[in-house]
Amino acid sequence: MSTITDTAGNTNEHDHHDDHHHGAPKGIMRWLLTTNHKDIGTLYLWFAFIMFLVGGAMAMVIRAELFQPGLQIVDPNFFNQMTTVHGLIMVFGAVMPAFTGLANWLVPMMIGAPDMALPRMNNWSFWILPFAFLILLASLFMEGGGPSFGWTFYAPLSTTYSSDSTALFVFSVHIMGISSIMGAINVIVTIINMRAPGMTLMKMPMFVWTWLITAFLLIAVMPVLAAAVTMVLTDKYFGTDFFNAAGGGDPVMFQHIFWFFGHPEVYIMILPAFGIISHIIPTFSRKKLFGYASMVYATASIALLSFVVWAHHMFTTGMPVGAELFFMVATMLISVPTGVKVFNWVATMWQGSMTFEIPMLFAISFIVLFTIGGLSGLMLAITPVDFQYHDTYFVVAHFHYVLVTGAVFSIMAAVYYWLPKWTGKMFDIRLAKWHFWCSLVSVNVLFFPMHFVGLAGMPRRIPDYALQFADFNQWISIGGFAFGLSQLIFLALVIKACRKQGEPVTDQVWDGAEGLEWEIPSPAPYHTFDTPPVVR
Amino acid sequence: MIENDGQKNGVTAANSVPPANHTKTVGKLFLLTVFMFGFGFALVPLYEVFCEITGINGRTDDSAAVYESVEVDETRTITVDFITRTSTGMPWEFTVDTKRVEVHPGELSQVNFYVRNPARRDIVAQAIPSVSPGSAALYVNKTECFCFQHQPLESGGETLMPMTFFIDPQLPDNITYFTLQYTLFDITERAGETVDVAMNTTLGD
Numbered sequence: 001m002s003t004i005t006d007t008a009g010n011t012n013e014h015d016h017h018d019d020h021h022h023g024a025p026k027g028i029m030r031w032l033l034t035t036n037h038k039d040i041g042t043l044y045l046w047f048a049f050i051m052f053l054v055g056g057a058m059a060m061v062i063r064a065e066l067f068q069p070g071l072q073i074v075d076p077n078f079f080n081q082m083t084t085v086h087g088l089i090m091v092f093g094a095v096m097p098a099f100t101g102l103a104n105w106l107v108p109m110m111i112g113a114p115d116m117a118l119p120r121m122n123n124w125s126f127w128i129l130p131f132a133f134l135i136l137l138a139s140l141f142m143e144g145g146g147p148s149f150g151w152t153f154y155a156p157l158s159t160t161y162s163s164d165s166t167a168l169f170v171f172s173v174h175i176m177g178i179s180s181i182m183g184a185i186n187v188i189v190t191i192i193n194m195r196a197p198g199m200t201l202m203k204m205p206m207f208v209w210t211w212l213i214t215a216f217l218l219i220a221v222m223p224v225l226a227a228a229v230t231m232v233l234t235d236k237y238f239g240t241d242f243f244n245a246a247g248g249g250d251p252v253m254f255q256h257i258f259w260f261f262g263h264p265e266v267y268i269m270i271l272p273a274f275g276i277i278s279h280i281i282p283t284f285s286r287k288k289l290f291g292y293a294s295m296v297y298a299t300a301s302i303a304l305l306s307f308v309v310w311a312h313h314m315f316t317t318g319m320p321v322g323a324e325l326f327f328m329v330a331t332m333l334i335s336v337p338t339g340v341k342v343f344n345w346v347a348t349m350w351q352g353s354m355t356f357e358i359p360m361l362f363a364i365s366f367i368v369l370f371t372i373g374g375l376s377g378l379m380l381a382i383t384p385v386d387f388q389y390h391d392t393y394f395v396v397a398h399f400h401y402v403l404v405t406g407a408v409f410s411i412m413a414a415v416y417y418w419l420p421k422w423t424g425k426m427f428d429i430r431l432a433k434w435h436f437w438c439s440l441v442s443v444n445v446l447f448f449p450m451h452f453v454g455l456a457g458m459p460r461r462i463p464d465y466a467l468q469f470a471d472f473n474q475w476i477s478i479g480g481f482a483f484g485l486s487q488l489i490f491l492a493l494v495i496k497a498c499r500k501q502g503e504p505v506t507d508q509v510w511d512g513a514e515g516l517e518w519e520i521p522s523p524a525p526y527h528t529f530d531t532p533p534v535v536r
Numbered sequence: 537m538i539e540n541d542g543q544k545n546g547v548t549a550a551n552s553v554p555p556a557n558h559t560k561t562v563g564k565l566f567l568l569t570v571f572m573f574g575f576g577f578a579l580v581p582l583y584e585v586f587c588e589i590t591g592i593n594g595r596t597d598d599s600a601a602v603y604e605s606v607e608v609d610e611t612r613t614i615t616v617d618f619i620t621r622t623s624t625g626m627p628w629e630f631t632v633d634t635k636r637v638e639v640h641p642g643e644l645s646q647v648n649f650y651v652r653n654p655a656r657r658d659i660v661a662q663a664i665p666s667v668s669p670g671s672a673a674l675y676v677n678k679t680e681c682f683c684f685q686h687q688p689l690e691s692g693g694e695t696l697m698p699m700t701f702f703i704d705p706q707l708p709d710n711i712t713y714f715t716l717q718y719t720l721f722d723i724t725e726r727a728g729e730t731v732d733v734a735m736n737t738t739l740g741d
Contacts, residue, residue, distance in 0.1 A: 117558050160624075185565045189558050223569050227576020239726070242580060245664045246623065246721030250593055253583045257576065320592055320671050 035119030036526060037104045043126050044101025051093030051133060056484050058086040063480035065463050066473050079463035080148035081140060087151030091269065092176045093133050095403065098411045099272040100183045103211045106418065107187060109517040109524065110205045112196025112533045117189035125182035132175035139165035150461060152262065155243035155254040159235040170233040177222045184218035187211055198535035202296070205515050206289065209296050210275030213303045217264045225261040228254070252317050259310035267306045269403060271299055273410030274341055277363050280417050281345050284360035285352025286512040291344040298337035305334050315386045324383045331381035335374065342371055357510065358432040362413035365440055366406060373401025376451065394454025400447045412490065420509045424523030425502035431493040438486035445479030591674035594666040598684060601677035608642035609705045618647060619717040626722040627655040641705040649682065649718070652694035660727040661687040663718045672714040675704035683718065686727055
């Protein structure tokens with residue numbers, strides 16, 4: 001892959017700093033007005049972390065209610081609001097902004113560009129995001145409550161039976177969508193137009209590749225989500241009948257439109273994770289990534305296939321057998337490129353001089369646990385058995401394995417991997433080990449028993465359950481509280497790192513790390529690659 | 537202010553690539569965004585056409601079919617179940633005189649549906665058919681159906697609504713049994729609005 005040979009542009013980075021760049025301005029205005037990709041990356045990451053804690057607090061409410069059978073802590077309507085807003089916040093507020101933050105920080109540094117292509121739009125795409133979530137969270141305090149129809153907002157739950165705050169939900173999703181689309185356009189333009197001389201497409205680091213493909217997915221499907229919420233809005237408030245059978249509409253059509261967005265969306269949340277893991281595994285195995293080209297093609301084929309599998313979310317809506325077979329086979333086909341990736345990572349580790357620093361620990365547990373989530377996904381793809389699994393906790397177990405131990409673990413791995421480059425100091429390794437081991441154990445106590453209660457028939461999104469599920473649910477709740485608390489260790493660690501406490505690190509940080517971002521000084525200067533490096 | 541200036545300088549220096557370069561790319565991506573937003577809405581007619589061709593959503597044709605020179609296939613007998621239901625908030629009683637008929641494909645048969653409006657207000661209803669399995673929907677031809685029009689009924693009123701249908705002899709061999717369900721929706725408000733709007737327009741003219 002890319003080996004840098006000419007870093008002349010950066011050797012005097014510190015002098016540069018005093019010459020024609022005024023470093024980072026001070027105070028709140030720095031953050032409000034910033035157009036610097038590193039500042040915006042930091043803002044995105046902090047925002048995502050705060051939303052992760054907010055959404056996590058809602059999960060704690062859910063798990064507290066489900067600790068025992070019966071209704072004890074919250075009323076069912078509030079429980080429904082918690083499951084809904086937990087999902088929305090974690091998807092649109094935590095995972096997606098965290099990946100956008102990583103893209104902001106890393107893409108320009110990895111391709112040798114001085115900044116993102118459209119810095120001012122970059123500022124906008126971040127700063128509209130807090131307002132979107134303020135609107136969403138404020139709706140919880142309205143009369144009648146916030147959205148309570150699940151993050152998938154199926155009609156007619158979101159039209160006929162929703163509370164008056166649905167308009168706020170719709171507008172907040174619109175703003176999130178605009179933010180994501182602007183971010184995606186920025187990433188694509190940056191990658192297409194601003195690569196350093198010599199950085200051909202097939203020399204790009206995997207994180208850049210996966211983000212390029214993710215950005216195209218975002219542009220392709222976020223507008224479809226916007227169309228879906230707009231139809232919900234007009235159905236509810238302006239008398240249209242898109243999803244109303246009485247007026248000639250079709251509620252099942254909502255599910256088709258939603259999942260046409262929704263399935264590519266789940267790959268939006270995992271492809272950048274694949275990129276991150278493809279950086280960390282080679283570094284700590286001290287080998288080149290095995291099968292770089294096949295990784296690129298696998299990512300692209302996952303993205304393409306994601307457009308033809310949406311109806312596997314809808315097997316029980318009464319589709320013709322032919323359609324069910326098609327969507328079953330298409331879904332199973334996705335495990336081929338995904339398997340290519342997993343085997344490539346394993347082959348990269350094979351006979352490598354492996355060491356187990358914190359990012360590597362997260363990366364390896366990502367591979368194992370994401371594969372578990374992938375396998376339960378394969379089970380769900382089988383149409384006849386999906387009739388049993390549909391809408392049970394088995395589904396909840398599946399998508400939390402791929403999103404928490406998949407996407408979220410990869411984000412944490414990325415933060416541990418690049419944090420020393422950002423701050424110039426090694427993070428507190430003792431705290432990091434505590435964070436890793438507590439998270440790893442608790443996350444499995446939290447999500448693994450969900451498979452069992454799901455197979456035994458416990459439905460999802462219900463505040464009460466049959467008595468026989470009580471023991472497992474206590475385990476699940478205890479795991480949930482432990483996982484939630486473990487993230488406070490991470491919070492403490494990141495705050496400590498931001499205060500620049502810790503041992504100084506070298507430019508390369510990790511013995512074995514390769515790529516342009518490891519050739520600039522640590523901490524990464526405010527402006528990098530004013531003169532593009534030459535990649536040979 | 538100084539801080540702002542510093543910021544601006546940073547931006548100018550950072551944008552060393554000519555911006556014209558970006559405008560073209562951004563323009564294309566923006567067009568793609570707009571196209572996909574339109575595509576989201578285009579999915580609605582696309583879905584309707586797709587369902588009309590394949591019948592997967594179980595909707596029968598909402599216009600009357602003509603019963604002319606249809607060959608009756610006496611070698612096969614199809615069982616048809618009828619289900620009646622009312623949507624939430626719809627107070628009508630809604631029943632069918634025959635819960636199940638056994639017919640040959642091509643044979644014309646009539647079923648009577650009974651409705652009564654026990655509410656204190658006049659209600660306009662709309663019946664929506666749904667065939668399960670959906671693949672049979674394409675072969676259900678109705679020569680007469682109450683679902684083709686709005687059904688107004690004054691408070692306390694009752695009526696019999698006939699439905700005459702025949703099954704297309706082209707019906708695939710694997711279908712021997714299907715269910716035809718009607719759901720009644722209260723569309724008084726919607727229908728009333730239409731009337732009001734029409735009257736206002738006339739007055740305005």
